Amino acid sequence: MTHQHRTRAQREEAFHRACCYHEAAHAVFALKAVGGSVCYVEVNRDWDNPYAGNCRVEVFFGGGYADHWRNALFCMVGRLAEVRVGWRALQTWDEFIDELALENDPETLEIYKCLEAMASDQLSETGDPEDEYDAATADADQALDEMWPEITAVADALMERGYLDGGEVERMVAAAEADGEDA
Numbered sequence: 327m328t329h330q331h332r333t334r335a336q337r338e339e340a341f342h343r344a345c346c347y348h349e350a351a352h353a354v355f356a357l358k359a360v361g362g363s364v365c366y367v368e369v370n371r372d373w374d375n376p377y378a379g380n381c382r383v384e385v386f387f388g389g390g391y392a393d394h395w396r397n398a399l400f401c402m403v404g405r406l407a408e409v410r411v412g413w414r415a416l417q418t419w420d421e422f423i424d425e426l427a428l429e430n431d432p433e434t435l436e437i438y439k440c441l442e443a444m445a446s447d448q449l450s451e452t453g454d455p456e457d458e459y460d461a462a463t464a465d466a467d468q469a470l471d472e473m474w475p476e477i478t479a480v481a482d483a484l485m486e487r488g489y490l491d492g493g494e495v496e497r498m499v500a501a502a503e504a505d506g507e508d509a
């Protein structure tokens with residue numbers, strides 16, 4: 327089935343699912359990879375609002391290469407989760423830069439700032455934001471591999487309930503981790 331053949335209801339459902347996975351990926355990454363805490367995650371069913379989701383976390387990022395790298399990954403896992411559930415395609419660097427030029431997505435700007443900071447750091451291998459983009463994309467995708475059961479658990483609950491507080495997210499992540507260890 328192609329996008330064109332989907333009904334509006336099916337498109338809305340796919341969009342809602344993608345938003346839930348997007349926000350769940352931010353939340354689980356903040357908990358598991360950055361040692362942050364989640365205040366809440368919510369996704370509203372609002373077709374006309376491109377920012378229907380919200381993930382409030384408390385995370386501290388410093389100013390070194392590793393901090394910018396973690397911040398870039400924290401931002402990137404949301405859109406990469408949307409790629410995994412089939413809502414959008416992986417962005418090439420050129421497409422990313424085109425989106426940046428539109429200046430309508432704060433997350434795109436935040437990712438770009440991180441990539442620039444990484445590229446200008448002495449730890450950067452080539453000093454080129456495009457190379458940092460490719461490397462960070464691969465790293466973020468690998469993080470999703472490792473956290474997918476936890477992200478799925480949080481996204482499923484979000485699809486049903488629309489809002490989860492930080493304690494609920496933490497318990498779900500712990501339960502999904504325990505399941506993974508039993509398997």
Ligand SMILES: [Zn+2]
Pocket residue numbers: 348352401404405433
């Ligand atoms: Zn996001």
